[in-house]
Amino acid sequence: MATNINIRRDVKDPFYRYKMPRLQSKVEGKGNGIKTVLPNIVEVSRALSRPAAYPTKYFGNELGAQTKIEDKNDRFIVNGAHDADKLQSLLDGFIERFVLCGSCKSPETDLLISKDQSIIRKCMACGHNSDVDMRHRLATYIIKNPPPKEKKGGKHASSGARQDNSSASGSANGDEIDVLAHGTAQLDISADEDDDDWGYDEDAAADIPVPSGGLAQSPDDEDDEDDVDPFDQLGDYINGGEYDDSAIYAKAVELGLGKNHRTLVVVIQCLFEGSTTLVKDIAKHHKLLIRFGKSDKHQRAVIGGFERVVEANIDQLLSKLPAALMALFEKDIVEEDVFLDWSKKPSKKYVSKESAKKIHKAAQPFIEWLENAEEESDSD
Structure with a gap:
């Protein structure tokens, strides 16, 4: 070859x-x-x-x-x-x-x-x-x-x-x-991009903030080669051992990520990537996901995190997506309005455009159920 x-x-x-x-x-x-x-x-x-x-x-x-x-x-x-x-x-x-x-x-x-x-x-x-x-x-x-x-x-x-x-x-x-300069020059890898800007959506570009560096921030000392991005540190910590949810949240707080909505994307990828029992695992970790925050940004980050998990194993998990979204809804992790707003248009914010289209199509039964439930509630 x-x-x-x-x-x-x-x-x-x-x-x-x-x-x-x-x-x-x-x-x-x-x-x-x-x-x-x-x-x-x-x-x-x-x-x-x-x-x-x-x-x-x-x-x-x-x-x-x-x-x-x-x-x-x-x-x-x-x-x-x-x-x-x-x-x-x-x-x-x-x-x-x-x-x-x-x-x-x-x-x-x-x-x-x-x-x-x-x-x-x-x-x-x-x-x-x-x-x-x-x-x-x-x-x-x-x-x-x-x-x-x-x-x-x-x-x-x-x-x-x-x-x-x-x-x-x-x-x-x-x-x-x-x-x-080119070649294999040393890079300061701690200043990564904004986790909330994964991918690009032309229509949403104006709403995407300019990253401050890192997945969260730039290092204070550019000469410190050992300075590591806190999101990478958290991901390595979760992947490095069997920690309970309290320990994971405590580590996030220690790294200054306790209420950062982008933290949810990292946590979800680390905890759920490779999972074949999404509904069961959501029930297991739902309190941890809620603990990081309940703003619209936090809820959209939760959806984005699961979009990434599904994309990484799309053949096995795409069919399980409606049940997983239902679990997020029933556990009060993501609210109805956020789901309906997300469903309006596939976005490349977290996954590729092709994957986003597949994910939205697979989620349609759950979205239709939400819309019908809302109509029945209005009728009552």
């Missing part, structure tokens, strides 16, 4: 100059602790001239899964079981959005950040500046996590794999631009 493939897989020319290693994946663990390690993501990212954390985070965004980045050990992990072919297809999307020139489609580009916090792909082949879609969640991560600036003097390789210490500088629209 060929070890190198064309960076643009739509190009079938065997003499295409831009190559990268074929992505590898290795599934480890089982049950709720199952995860996928990316053994050669560093080599793949070096060929793309992007830090390895960028495609790793992109996978997490697209799959609705948590990611773990250990730069010091070159260990990059995506929660859940994902085969290499699926990840390779997702990598094509990353390359299209964050690597290829928008004009000539060359992968020989630099990422530049302008003063207005937009990201530009500057092509070294044709000189064209292509805007990156800032609505994608990874764009926020890149803004919050630029690699350390490197000294000038590096050069771009013609094969697609560049020297590790290469750099570039430039300008766009008259603004000064910071250059995002």
Whole structure:
């Protein structure tokens, strides 16, 4: 089997100059602790001239899964079981959005950040500046996590794999631009994106707040490499042992996440991912879910969390969704008005558009029951 493939897989020319290693994946663990390690993501990212954390985070965004980045050990992990072919297809999307020139489609580009916090792909082949879609969640991560600036003097390789210490500088629209260095530069992984902005819904974009960094916040000390995002800490804590609900909530409070609605998405993914008895497990943990808060944001986060759980195991859990939503309703975790508002339109806020459509279609019997119950109540 060929070890190198064309960076643009739509190009079938065997003499295409831009190559990268074929992505590898290795599934480890089982049950709720199952995860996928990316053994050669560093080599793949070096060929793309992007830090390895960028495609790793992109996978997490697209799959609705948590990611773990250990730069010091070159260990990059995506929660859940994902085969290499699926990840390779997702990598094509990353390359299209964050690597290829928008004009000539060359992968020989630099990422530049302008003063207005937009990201530009500057092509070294044709000189064209292509805007990156800032609505994608990874764009926020890149803004919050630029690699350390490197000294000038590096050069771009013609094969697609560049020297590790290469750099570039430039300008766009008259603004000064910071250059995002490439290769496997160390990243401050603690400043992640806003958990409430997973995915993108064009109609809801205006309502999505600009993340403050991290899944919750940026580190106070950017030089502290051991500073870890509190949401990742909570997820690791839950996945790391058999803790009761009181211990989980106490840990969330300790991390400053006790009333944060985004915490619910993390908790639900960790507690319910891989579950085949959603209704029973909702009954077991319903007091914990309510304890984080009952605002509309908290309730929508609960639905979003279960959307992600279903998407991760859609073949097995899609048919169980109406019963799970009924359990959330009967346990007073999510109220009728929130369900009805959610049902109006599939959203990419938590899952892919395709998954959102499937989930809404599967939920229709429960939504129809709610609407009929409401009509009967009005009639009475």
